[in-house]
Amino acid sequence: MRARVETVRIDGLPVRLHTLAPAGRVHDALGPTVVLVHGIGMSHRSFTKSQKALATTHRTVSVDLPGFGGLPAAGRRLSMAELGDLVVRAVLSRGAGELVFVGQSMGTQVVVEAARRHPDVVASVVLVGPVIAAGRRRLPVQALDLGRDGLVEGVRMNAVLVTDYLRSxxxxxxxxxPMLRYRLEDTIADVTQPVLVVRxxxxxxxxxxxxxxxxxxxxRGALxxxxxxxxxxxxxxxxxxQLVGEFRRVQTLEGSRPEGLR
Known part of the structure; x- marks a missing residue:
């Protein structure tokens, strides 16, 4: 399975989309599309394995945000709200129906903003390793935690991390x-859609x-x-x-808080 890769420009800013889906569904806008948003310094490569697993049953789009994954830098800082808008608009521009937004690390901030600002198209949200914890919004603290994480990440992910950081x-x-100042503990309360936190x-x-x-x-949250x-x-x-798929099935069948996933 090979992804369809294309770069779209929204208000002059580039967003690269990597679309992977079951056979014949690359352009299918009928079912939900799972949108994968990477963390700071990273790229779509942080979702390589999980996107392939998800794409056996779902249409998926993994993004490279402006300035990341080899894309040109924006020349200025971008707020999480602006990044959330960019991703929604970029994905919709290529044809998509209902969206399931999955963010990892800083990407969790981006997808929360996407959900807050576009409740009409974002049906649910999955937050993987949400950042940044209250009381730990200092660069030295985050650098230390990142170093600790490097000791338990696999060789491949550490290689992706280093090479992606260097080019971004x-x-x-x-x-x-913007990442350090973002207060997820406040903004998540505004999200009306179901939220699954994965740690x-x-x-x-x-x-x-x-x-x-x-x-x-x-x-409507679960951990x-x-x-x-x-x-x-x-x-x-x-x-x-499988967890994302179960999360979707629970919502579809029950239309309520996913208590069974706790």
Whole structure:
């Protein structure tokens, strides 16, 4: 299975889309599209394994945000709200129906903004390793936690992290301030859609108490922990894909808070 790759420009800013779907569904806008949004410094490569697992049953689009994944830098910092708008508009421009937004690390901030601002098209939200915990919004603290996570990530993910960081440095630095200042514990309360928080049990960045707080603050939230580090979606791609699929089925069948996933 090979992804269809295209770059679209929204208000002059480039967003790269990697679309992967079951045979014949690359252009299908009837079923839900799972949109995957990476963290700061990263790219679509942080979802390589999990996207393949999800694409066996869902139409999926993994994005590269402006300035990341080899795209030109925006030349300025972009707010999480602006990034959320960009991703929604980019995905809709290529044809999509209902959207399930999945964000990892800083991507969780982006998808929460997408859900807040576009409740008409974003049906549900999955937050993988949400950042940044209240009381830990200092660069040295985050750098230390990132170093700790590197000790438990696999060789491949560490290689992706280093190479992606190096090629995104011009956008990485401006985005640090918006990411560090974003108060997810406040904005998640405005999200009316179902929210699934997924955390790796070895994640030193998105710790248990913080992740549980995010899930509890959401109006319709649930928390699930899988064995693994901050990028648990790549350590456990099949389990993660099954979890997202179950989350969707519970919503479809019950139309209520996904208590069974707790």
């Amino acid at each position: 440095i011009r956008q990485y630095v401006p985005e640090l301030r 790796g049990t070895e994640d030193p960045i998105a710790r248990h108490d913080w992740s549980a707080r995010v899930a509890a603050t959401a109006r 699930v922990e899988l064995p693994g580090p901050h990028h648990v979606q790549e350590r456990q791609p099949v389990a993660f894909a």
